[in-house]
Amino acid sequence: MxxxxxxxxxxxxAVRTASHRAKAIGHHMMSTTTSSTSEPxxxxxxxxxxxxxxxxxxxxxxxxxxxxxxxxxPKIEEWSASDLCGTIVGRGxxxxxxxxxxxxxxxxxxxxxxxxxxxxxFFKREFEMDxxxxxxxxxxxxxxxxxxxxxxxxxxxxxxFRVATENTQFAMPEAKIGYFPDVGGxxxxxxxxxxxxxxxxxxxxxxxxxxxxxxGFATHFIPSRRIPMLLDRLAELDQPHPSLxxxxxxxxxxxxxxxxxxxxxxxxxxVALDSxxxxxxxxxxxxxxRTLLQDGDATVRQWASDSLEMLAMRSPTSLKVALKAIRRGxxxxxxxxxEMELKIASAYCxxxxxxxxxxxxxxxxxxxxxxxxxxxxSLEGVSEDIVSRFFEPTSPYVSSAPRLEIPEHxxxxxxxxxxxxxxxxxxxxxxxxxxxxxxxxxxxxxxxDVLARFxxxxxxxxxxxxxxxxxxQRRCKVxxxxxxxxxxxxxIH
Numbered sequence: 436m437x438x439x440x441x442x443x444x445x446x447x448x449a450v451r452t453a454s455h456r457a458k459a460i461g462h463h464m465m466s467t468t469t470s471s472t473s474e475p476x477x478x479x480x481x482x483x484x485x486x487x488x489x490x491x492x493x494x495x496x497x498x499x500x501x502x503x504x505x506x507x508x509p510k511i512e513e514w515s516a517s518d519l520c521g522t523i524v525g526r527g528x529x530x531x532x533x534x535x536x537x538x539x540x541x542x543x544x545x546x547x548x549x550x551x552x553x554x555x556x557f558f559k560r561e562f563e564m565d566x567x568x569x570x571x572x573x574x575x576x577x578x579x580x581x582x583x584x585x586x587x588x589x590x591x592x593x594x595x596f597r598v599a600t601e602n603t604q605f606a607m608p609e610a611k612i613g614y615f616p617d618v619g620g621x622x623x624x625x626x627x628x629x630x631x632x633x634x635x636x637x638x639x640x641x642x643x644x645x646x647x648x649x650x651g652f653a654t655h656f657i658p659s660r661r662i663p664m665l666l667d668r669l670a671e672l673d674q675p676h677p678s679l680x681x682x683x684x685x686x687x688x689x690x691x692x693x694x695x696x697x698x699x700x701x702x703x704x705x706v707a708l709d710s711x712x713x714x715x716x717x718x719x720x721x722x723x724x725r726t727l728l729q730d731g732d733a734t735v736r737q738w739a740s741d742s743l744e745m746l747a748m749r750s751p752t753s754l755k756v757a758l759k760a761i762r763r764g765x766x767x768x769x770x771x772x773x774e775m776e777l778k779i780a781s782a783y784c785x786x787x788x789x790x791x792x793x794x795x796x797x798x799x800x801x802x803x804x805x806x807x808x809x810x811x812x813s814l815e816g817v818s819e820d821i822v823s824r825f826f827e828p829t830s831p832y833v834s835s836a837p838r839l840e841i842p843e844h845x846x847x848x849x850x851x852x853x854x855x856x857x858x859x860x861x862x863x864x865x866x867x868x869x870x871x872x873x874x875x876x877x878x879x880x881x882x883x884d885v886l887a888r889f890x891x892x893x894x895x896x897x898x899x900x901x902x903x904x905x906x907x908q909r910r911c912k913v914x915x916x917x918x919x920x921x922x923x924x925x926x927i928h
Contacts, residue, residue, distance in 0.1 A: 477506040478528075484521025485670035486514045489528055496534035497527045499586040504560045508567065512842075515571050522669045522680060523571060525590055526578040526662075530602060533587025536561060538612065542795045545784035552835075558617070558780040559837045561586060562773045565618050569593035569769055570845045574680045576669065579603045579647070580659050589618025592652075593769075595677060595853035596684060599653035600662070601644045608639040613750040613794030613809065615757040617780055621764025622772035626854075627651045628861040630712035631700070636757050637712070637720070638745040645691060646699055649898065654857040655684045656898070681856045688897050701905050707735045711742075715762055717754045718814055721746065748806050750790040751814045755822050763826075774839055779825045781836035787824040858902045859889060861910070868911065868926045880923050882907055 476492040488507060490497040514520040527533055536557070544554035568575060568590060577591040580600045588607060591597050599605070607616040607624065616624060616636045624632030631650050634640065648656040657665060668683050669675075700708055707730070711723040724746075727739035746754065760779060764772045783791045789810050797807035811817050824832045854860060867888050868880065886903055893899045911924040 475506065476500070476503050477510075479510055482666070483670040484519065484673045484675075485524060485666065486517075486520045486522070487524040487526060487666070489526055490531075490533050491528040493529050493531075495537065496582060497529070497531045497587070498534050498537045499561065499590075500537040500540065501557055501560070504557075504564055508560075508564055511564075511567060511571070515573055520573055521672050521675050522574045522576060524576045524578065524666065524669065525594070527581060527587075530581040532577070532579045532581050532583045533585075533590060534582050535585025535587060535608070536618075538614070538791075538795055539799055541784070542792050546792065551784055552837075554784045555777075555781045555835070555837055558777055558784075559839065561589065561618065562777055563839055563841065565589040565593060566770060566773055566839065566841060567845065569619075574675055574677050576680065576684070578662060578665075579605065579653065580662055583647075584608055584641075586618055588620070592619055592623045593853075595856055596655065596680060597653045597857075598655050598657050598662075598665075598684065599644065599647040600657060600659040602659050603647045603653070604641050604643050605647045605652055606639060606641040607636055608641075610637060610749040610753040610757055611639045611794065612798050613753055613788065613790030613792070613807065614783060615753055615760055615776075615779060617776045619769060619773055619776070621760040621776055622767065622769050623652075625761045625765035629705070629709040631708070633712040633758065633761055634708055634742075636761055637717070637749065637754055638742055639749065640745065642699075645695060649698055649858070649902070650700070651854070651857055651860065654854075655688050657684065657687050658689050661687045677856075682895075684856075685895055685897065690897050691901070698905070702909060703732050704734055704738055705909060707732075707738065711739070715758070717751075717758055720758075721814070750788075750794060750807070750809045751811060751817045752788045752790050752809070752821060753794075754814070755817050756788075756825050759822060759826065770839070770841070775826075777839060778833040778836045782825040782830065782832035785832045785835065787830070787832040788821070858896070858898055859893060861906050864889075864903055864906045865910065865926050868907075868924050880925075882924060885924070 474491070476490070478489040478491050480487040480489065488510065490499075490503065492498060492500070492503065511523070514523055525532075541554045541557050544550040544557075574596065575594045576596040576598065577594040578598045578600075579591055580598075581602050582604045583591055584604070584606045585608060588605065607620050609616050620636060624636050626632070628651055635642070642650060642652070645656050647653045665684070665687050668687070669680070672679060672683070707727055711727060712720055714720050714723070721743070724739045724743050727735055730736050730739065756779060760775065763775060767775065790807075793807050793809060797803045811821075824830050827833075864885070867885055870880070882904070885907065886900060889899050889903055907924060910927055912927055914923045914925055
């Protein structure tokens with residue numbers, strides 16, 4: 436994965452910004468059913484050079500709906516073009532950043548051919564918002580101090596600075612409701628280390644607290660009590676360079692302490708995860724997990740059992756669609772991935788599978804704890820023809836899919852989910868060990884040399900030493916040259 440995000444300067448003029456705002460306001464006036472006296476579901480704050488949006492829909496756990504998207508986009512575009520704006524911050528009210536999209540209303544609209552275009556338009560507008568956030572020319576910080584799932588992940592993933600706290604609960608739970616990880620999930624999940632992204636997409640497992648940082652989604656871990664201080668510090672930065680924002684975040688970050696639970700996926704368990712979820716076939720993943728039920732390591736056996744139990748609850752169609760999307764997304768740009776996901780979302784709305792409707796009603800509305808009555812109910816019943824409904828250009832289920840409308844000044848941008856300020860990826864650590872890292876110089880092949888190199892590449896970054904040592908322990912063979920002076924590392928493919 437590239438370690439440097441490319442954020443080029445926007446050239447949006449005041450006229451274009453005003454046009455977008457007028458269009459959005461008009462759409463809002465036509466679409467919203469709330470009264471003019473209702474409390475806004477997105478609040479906006481200005482503090483010196485800091486601009487913040489606060490998602491504030493507490494009864495719906497800050498779930499994104501049409502009105503929130505209508506409010507967000509013009510303000511974000513305005514801030515991006517403003518010389519008075521230094522840093523943009525996204526956060527949520529209460530113990531939630533954003534629990535996802537308001538899919539119950541989407542499913543309701545999709546059920547009626549007359550309102551189906553409205554359901555598709557929701558996904559179109561949501562994905563456009565995610566892309567615009569990825570193209571901001573201002574430093575963008577998202578504070579995930581609470582539940583961050585689904586659509587909330589879509590708002591957070593494009594940020595070069597993604598802050599986790601001890602309260603963070605991160606998940607892409609779409610397979611639970613017969614859908615698939617969208618909002619760029621096929622892009623960013625496929626670029627996490629190893630097969631962590633595949634595992635999260637298929638199981639809908641939740642990462643909590645520091646784990647969100649340690650496994651690559653968050654770029655910093657800051658205790659919740661320090662967030663007010665962080666906001667004050669960011670407000671003091673008039674025209675902040677990203678490196679200055681990174682330094683500010685790092686100063687308020689904290690190291691792991693003894694009271695925190697140990698890292699989830701390390702050593703033998705991590706090897707098992709990457710091995711089992713490496714396949715392009717869901718059936719092969721199930722087969723490997725069943726084999727691991729006989730593993731000599733009790734921790735691996737328990738993890739395999741838990742994983743099989745979670746997968747068995749998921750929509751078989753969703754599992755196959757999600758896996759195919761993630762494998763394709765790894766070779767795509769962000770825009771290409773979002774375009775693919777919009778087609779898949781439209782196919783679900785158009786009846787390519789009944790599972791989205793089944794899952795939303797069972798899980799979100801009726802709140803059943805039992806397995807929904809998926810159709811087909813087994814992996815064997817999900818033929819390649821069914822899966823192709825979501826991907827093939829000639830599929831009648833995607834023929835009515837809308838296309839993303841990206842502002843002209845963003846359309847040619849080379850966008851990547853930024854990882855420059857996160858912990859080094861496993862691929863980057865491997866490149867240093869193998870001597871092929873782009874930073875050049877004398878590449879060490881001893882553990883102390885690798886640690887020294889990353890002290891230069893990520894100066895002052897908390898958690899780097901622990902990450903590098905864990906990867907070395909798991910991915911390297913240690914060779915002693917028998918003279919007592921050097922212990923060499925050999926990368927294991």
